[in-house]
Amino acid sequence: MELSKLPQVGRVLEAPELSELEARLGKKALGAIAREIVANARAQMQKGAPAPTFSEVVERVAVRGRERLRTQVTRVINATGVLLHTNLGRAPLPEASLDRIRDAAGRYSTLELDAELGTRTRRALAVEASLAELTGAPDALLVNNNAAGVFFVLACLASGRDVIVSRGELVEIGGGFRIPEVLARSGARLVEVGTTNRTTVEDYARAIDERTACLLRVHPSNFKITGFSHRPTLSSLGRLAKDRGIPLIKDLGGGLIGDLGEHVKGEEPTVGACLRAGANLVCFSLDKLFGGPQGGAIVGDKALVDRLRDDPLARALRIDKLVILALEPVLEAYLTGKPERIPIHALLRASVTELEGRAEAWRAGLGAVGEGARVVRTQGAIGGGTLAEEPVASAGLAISVPDPDALMRALGRAETPVIARIAEGEVVFDARTVFPDEDPILLATLRRILEGEFEP
Numbered sequence: 542m543e544l545s546k547l548p549q550v551g552r553v554l555e556a557p558e559l560s561e562l563e564a565r566l567g568k569k570a571l572g573a574i575a576r577e578i579v580a581n582a583r584a585q586m587q588k589g590a591p592a593p594t595f596s597e598v599v600e601r602v603a604v605r606g607r608e609r610l611r612t613q614v615t616r617v618i619n620a621t622g623v624l625l626h627t628n629l630g631r632a633p634l635p636e637a638s639l640d641r642i643r644d645a646a647g648r649y650s651t652l653e654l655d656a657e658l659g660t661r662t663r664r665a666l667a668v669e670a671s672l673a674e675l676t677g678a679p680d681a682l683l684v685n686n687n688a689a690g691v692f693f694v695l696a697c698l699a700s701g702r703d704v705i706v707s708r709g710e711l712v713e714i715g716g717g718f719r720i721p722e723v724l725a726r727s728g729a730r731l732v733e734v735g736t737t738n739r740t741t742v743e744d745y746a747r748a749i750d751e752r753t754a755c756l757l758r759v760h761p762s763n764f765k766i767t768g769f770s771h772r773p774t775l776s777s778l779g780r781l782a783k784d785r786g787i788p789l790i791k792d793l794g795g796g797l798i799g800d801l802g803e804h805v806k807g808e809e810p811t812v813g814a815c816l817r818a819g820a821n822l823v824c825f826s827l828d829k830l831f832g833g834p835q836g837g838a839i840v841g842d843k844a845l846v847d848r849l850r851d852d853p854l855a856r857a858l859r860i861d862k863l864v865i866l867a868l869e870p871v872l873e874a875y876l877t878g879k880p881e882r883i884p885i886h887a888l889l890r891a892s893v894t895e896l897e898g899r900a901e902a903w904r905a906g907l908g909a910v911g912e913g914a915r916v917v918r919t920q921g922a923i924g925g926g927t928l929a930e931e932p933v934a935s936a937g938l939a940i941s942v943p944d945p946d947a948l949m950r951a952l953g954r955a956e957t958p959v960i961a962r963i964a965e966g967e968v969v970f971d972a973r974t975v976f977p978d979e980d981p982i983l984l985a986t987l988r989r990i991l992e993g994e995f996e997p
């Protein structure tokens with residue numbers, strides 16, 4: 542065993558092949574990787590393995606370094622057909638939002654200042670006013686995300702008291718957000734009514750007593766109860782809540798404002814409809830169907846929103862300035878009747894014929910390597926827990942390859958990774974979620990891979 546043949550860490554780090562990685566990861570992190578690789582090699586040699594060559598060690602360090610970089614958040618092309626993919630960052634932002642962030646976030650801003658009067662203003666004043674205007678709510682409050690919003694409402698309005706929820710709505714939204722657990726953590730006591738499949742207004746009515754803080758209605762989001770089932774309408778709950786003088790809280794999830802267009806079949810209540818039905822507060826995500834940055838909106842009765850604003854938790858959950866900047870153009874798009882400026886709505890509006898045309902162009906652009914490819918009708922999805930099961934009519938390209946998993950991995954390793962899906966043994970690229978200006982990158986990537994560069 543000739544341990545002296547092992548390359549020295551210092552020399553490995555000087556290899557020109559590693560200079561770019563060093564520039565991105567820093568000398569310290571790359572040095573730690575190199576020491577670990579050399580230590581591993583030494584351990585292997587002690588078990589009788591031959592000494593790795595200098596370039597083998599450099600290559601191993603480079604591979605590990607690139608793995609580290611891969612865990613950073615980078616842009617991808619979403620060819621899954623799922624519009625709101627929590628793993629892919631949910632709603633993409635409008636160009637105007639990026640401009641606002643570029644313009645104002647790199648410098649100082651009037652985040653909490655009236656520049657003309659020189660007085661302090663409330664953070665998010667303008668976006669909260671716009672949101673109230675847009676939804677028809679008397680007032681609005683913004684927090685970090687909808688999970689925070691629901692928790693906040695319960696902690697502020699119901700801690701130490703009872704919250705009445707139907708057994709059919711004690712759901713888990715995903716990512717560990719379970720209604721009974723959130724409720725328990727807020728300090729409120731859960732009072733379950735009805736059954737899993739059937740709950741009536743009378744069930745709620747019977748459960749109300751002097752300890753009741755509110756009724757909570759939860760959008761089941763990602764699952765459905767069908768068959769012998771009943772859920773009271775929101776307006777019948779609204780009437781009950783009003784009669785008894787207790788607030789009705791609605792966790793809506795998605796935050797739909799207008800309509801979803803002709804390509805989505807499912808029914809989804811809008812924020813405005815929930816308020817008109819009598820919900821005193823409606824909580825929803827800003828980065829689901831609303832189409833904006835991550836955030837949570839709480840809209841409704843002024844007195845309740847004021848109580849939230851005065852609560853010490855408000856400061857702990859307050860919204861970030863980047864979110865406010867990104868949100869302004871989204872609200873503007875809705876308020877000026879131009880929702881198609883919001884990417885999620887632009888993507889939803891494309892006709893299936895248009896998508897088929899693009900998929901056909903992808904196929905043609907692949908040339909000889911695209912021989913096994915065919916244009917297919919597909920079913921995309923809204924995703925993100927909202928209308929998750931409802932199909933979105935779409936089209937794309939299906940490619941037959943001997944090893945679909947290997948193709949998926951190669952796509953994932955590309956400089957701009959392409960995320961597709963496997964259906965019935967074929968790799969399917971859904972055009973619904975690929976922005977038209979991404980077509981050239983998608984095509985070049987796919988072509989390069991199919992032309993033989995892809996190693997399993």
Ligand SMILES: *Cc1c(COP(=O)(O)O)cnc(C)c1O
Nearest residue numbers: 686687688760762793794826926
């Ligand atoms: C998505 C969702 C949540 C959680 O919202 P986030 O913005 O992800 O925190 C809560 N409730 C419902 C009904 C949802 O659909």
